[in-house]
Amino acid sequence: MDPLQITTSEVDVVVLGSGAAGLVAALAARESGATVALFEKAELIGGSTAISGGVCWVPMNHHMDEAGAPDSREAALAYLRSLSLGQMNPALAEAFIGGARETVEWLESVTDLKFTLIPGYPDYHPEHPGGRPSGGRSLDPGLFSYERLGPWAAKVAKSRRSARLRITDTTLGGGTGFLDDETLAHREQHDLRGCGAALVGPLLAALLRAGVEPVLEARATDLINEDGRVCGVRLVIGAAEGPQHAHLARARHGVIIATGGFEWNPQLVSTFLRGPMTAPASVPSNEGDGLLMALRAGAALANMPQAWWAPTVSVPGDEAFGRPRATLLNRERTLPGSIMVNSAGLRFANEAANYNALGGAFHTLDPVEFGYRNLPCWLIFDGRNARDFGSFGTPAGTPIAPWITRATTIPELAGALGIDVDGLSGTVARWNSFVDAGDDADFGRGRSAYDRWSGDGRHRGEVASTLGRLDEAPFFAVPVYSGTLGTSGGPRTDVDGRVLDPVGVAIPGLFAVGNAAAAPTALAYGGAGGTLGPIIVFGRAAGLAAARSGAERPAVARTVD
C-alpha cells in the first residue's frame, strides 16, 4: 500500500458490504434522501447473497393473500417462538413480523423485483404451532435480465450451479435442477439469472439508478469515532496483489456494517462457534471484519455460538473468488436409497431434516470417547439412487463422477473408508427393514411434510419420496462436513439496526445488519429464505434509521429486553 496516498469522501450514510443487507440498507437510505457510499471488499458485488438461492422467508406477505392462503401475525409469532429455545429477543421477532409485508411491497415498488410464491414449499418445522405445511412464506425472486445492468453485469458474483435457474427450477424448489436446451439458450441469450442473482440484480439496478455506484476492492478496516459518535470508516482500496491506497470515508449520519459473517476467520470461528465448522459454503471474503470493528467500538454481542448450519460436501470445481468453497448437501441426503453414517457405521439423525437443524448433529459430544460422535461422516447411496437421480450436478442416467468413492459391496465400501464394517452392514439392513415397513423407527425420516418435499419429486408428499431401500450395487460414499451458510452472531442491535453497547444504549452513528449482526430470529430458521427474509426487513429499517440519524446523541435503544 502506498502510505502517502490517502483519498477522502463524505456522504450521509456509508454502507460496508454489498450482499442483500448492504444493498437493501443502501437503497432505503438513498430512497429517503440521504447521500450514500457503498464499499465492497471483494472484486465482485453480491457476497453470499449472489450465490445463494435468493429465497426470502416473509410471513404475512401479500402474495399469500393473493393465493387465497393468508397468514396471520399470531401464527407467525407462535411459530418463531416455538423455535426460539429461549434465545430470541421478542422485540426483534415482533419487529420482523411487523415489517415483513411492508418491506416486500416496498421492494416491489422501488426495484424491478417481483416475488412469487414457491408453490407448496413447507416451512422447515411445519408441524410446530403456526407452521405452514403447504408453504407460502418462502418467496422466489424469479429471473432478472442482467442485460439491464450493462457493464455492471460482469461485476456481480455468479454461482456456477444455479446461475440460470429459478429456485422453482431447482430440486429444492420443486423442479428437476436442469433446463431444456431451448430454455437454457433463451436465458443465456438475455443473460437471465435466477436465485440469489435475481435478488442482487434488481437491488443493484435500483441503486445505480439512484446514483450510488458500489466501490469494489474496498476493504473497511477501522471505524472513525469523534466525540463519542461513529462518523466514518478507514478503508484500503485496491486488489491485494495490486497497488493499494488508504481511503477515509466520512459519514455525516451513520455507518452501516453489512459485511457478512465471520465463518472464514478461523480464529473467530474457534473462539465463538459452539462446535466444529470446517466447510463454509459462503464467499471467502466474509472474515468477520465488521465484527472486529464493532467490538472495538464497544458493541455488545449476541447469538455468537450460532451459525446457519449446513452439512456440506467438497465438490471439485466449486469456488468463489478463486478459493475453493463447500457445496450444500441439500438434496442427495433426502433421496431414497441414501443414508448418512458416522465412523461407527451408525445413522445419527433424520437425514431429510432441514440443514440448519441437522447441523446440530455434528456438535454432539461423546462424553466417554470425548470426541464429536458424528464427525467424520459420510453420505452412502446405492446404484439405483445414482441411476435414478444422478449426483452432485450429474444428471440421472450419466456416470457418477470419479471423485466419489465406490465399491461393489457394503463391507468393501466401509473398509475403504475406515468405517466399522459390522456397524455399517447392520445399519443398512436396519434401514432396509424400515423402508419395507414404511416408517423410519429410529429417526422418523419421512414423517414431516418437510421431509416429503425435497426428495424424489415423483412421490412428492409420500414417504416414498425419501424412504427407499439401499441394496443395489455399486455402493457410493461421499464425506460430509459440518458447514454453514454464514455465521449468525454479532453485535446486538435494536429494531432499527442500531448497534447497542453492553448496557443497551445505542452507539451513536453505528448500525449493523445481516449476518454481520446478531440474527433477529436467533436460532430460528423458519423456512426456505429464513436468513434473507429478516435481512431485507432489518436492512430497510437500518437504512431508514441511518438516513435520519444524527440528531440523537447518544440515543437510547428502542429495544430493551
Ligand SMILES: Cc1cc2nc3c(=O)[nH]c(=O)nc-3n(C[C@H](O)[C@H](O)[C@H](O)COP(=O)(O)OP(=O)(O)OC[C@H]3O[C@@H](n4cnc5c(N)ncnc54)[C@H](O)[C@@H]3O)c2cc1C
Ligand atoms: C449456497 C448458499 C445458498 C443460500 N441460499 C439461501 C436462500 O435461498 N435463502 C436464504 O435466506 N439464505 C440463503 N443462504 C444464506 C444467505 O445467502 C446469507 O445468509 C445472506 O446472503 C447474508 O447476506 P449478507 O448481506 O449479510 O452477507 P453477504 O451476502 O455475504 O454479503 C457480505 C458482503 O460484505 C463484504 N465484506 C466483508 N468484509 C468487508 C469489509 N471489511 N469491507 C467491505 N465489505 C466487506 C463481503 O465481501 C460480502 O460481499 C444461502 C447461502 C449459501 C452459501
